[in-house]
Amino acid sequence: MALIIQERLTQPGGGSVVVLTLDRAERLNALPDLTDGDEVAAVCEAINGDLDIRCVVLTGAGRAFSAGGDLNAMKARGEMFAGSGAAIREQYRRVVHRIVRAFYGLEVPLIAAVNGPAFGLGCDIAGLADIRIASDRASFGVPFLKLGIIPGDGGSWLLPRNIGYVRAAEMLFTARAIDAETAEAWGLVNRVVPHEALMDEAMATAAQVAAMPPRALRMAKGLLRQGRDMTFDQTLEYSAAMQALAHLTDDHIEGVTAVLEKRTGVFTGD
Numbered sequence: 001m002a003l004i005i006q007e008r009l010t011q012p013g014g015g016s017v018v019v020l021t022l023d024r025a026e027r028l029n030a031l032p033d034l035t036d037g038d039e040v041a042a043v044c045e046a047i048n049g050d051l052d053i054r055c056v057v058l059t060g061a062g063r064a065f066s067a068g069g070d071l072n073a074m075k076a077r078g079e080m081f082a083g084s085g086a087a088i089r090e091q092y093r094r095v096v097h098r099i100v101r102a103f104y105g106l107e108v109p110l111i112a113a114v115n116g117p118a119f120g121l122g123c124d125i126a127g128l129a130d131i132r133i134a135s136d137r138a139s140f141g142v143p144f145l146k147l148g149i150i151p152g153d154g155g156s157w158l159l160p161r162n163i164g165y166v167r168a169a170e171m172l173f174t175a176r177a178i179d180a181e182t183a184e185a186w187g188l189v190n191r192v193v194p195h196e197a198l199m200d201e202a203m204a205t206a207a208q209v210a211a212m213p214p215r216a217l218r219m220a221k222g223l224l225r226q227g228r229d230m231t232f233d234q235t236l237e238y239s240a241a242m243q244a245l246a247h248l249t250d251d252h253i254e255g256v257t258a259v260l261e262k263r264t265g266v267f268t269g270d
Contacts, residue, residue, distance in 0.1 A: 003032075005023045006018060018053055020058045025060075034079055057112075057206050065117060100153050108221065110128065110130050113199055117138070117140075120142060123141060124158055132189040134198075139183075142155055156172070163187050180192040219245070255267070
């Protein structure tokens with residue numbers, strides 16, 4: 001069964017926002033099935049190759065964002081969890097890791113609109129987003145140890161970077177879930193909004209992002225991501241190289257001109 005529904009929305013100021021919806025509501029958007037890695041990778045690759053797309057919003061169908069792994073498949077040792085240890089390792093690399101690498105590798109900003117429970121892999125996928133907006137019905141948890149397993153999706157690297165080591169340790173070692181308000185206080189989400197306003201808020205934020213010049217926008221995301229693991233001196237060198245390219249674009253001149261003329265810039269990617 002396909003995982004994702006795509007909707008592309010052109011913004012008034014130019015550029016497009018793509019809405020991706022995890023579409024397994026009857027299974028609380030459980031993932032992954034064996035074909036999910038290929039599907040997510042293809043979707044993200046197509047987005048990266050289209051300069052007109054300036055932002056992606058990711059949400060879930062029904063009442064959950066994603067409940068994570070399919071417990072019935074785990075118990076039956078089927079699908080993703082079938083075979084020898086070597087086979088399971090390879091399936092994680094080929095499916096789970098392909099999913100998280102694809103979302104993490106999106107060149108445009110990714111907004112997670114977390115509409116309900118986000119657990120396990122679902123929590124970590126939400127955590128891959130650059131901006132996270134939560135419904136007041138959302139909750140977050142990493143109950144891997146409760147199931148006798150560990151985070152196999154890179155969450156042990158990601159979660160401490162999002163909320164700090166001690167809070168990540170508490171979530172992982174106790175398997176306790178946190179509500180949306182706690183997630184906001186801990187910095188796991190940017191803000192919490194009433195459930196009915198979630199997509200309006202996410203789309204309003206996406207529209208602001210989509211109004212930015214597309215090449216500089218992608219450069220800026222790359223700079224933030226690379227800066228997590230670079231020294232200050234390395235960041236300065238990377239910034240100088242990207243800035244030199246940005247100064248040579250038509251969009252740079254349009255941006256400066258628009259500010260001087262007190263109007264909104266119209267950016268084309270040139």
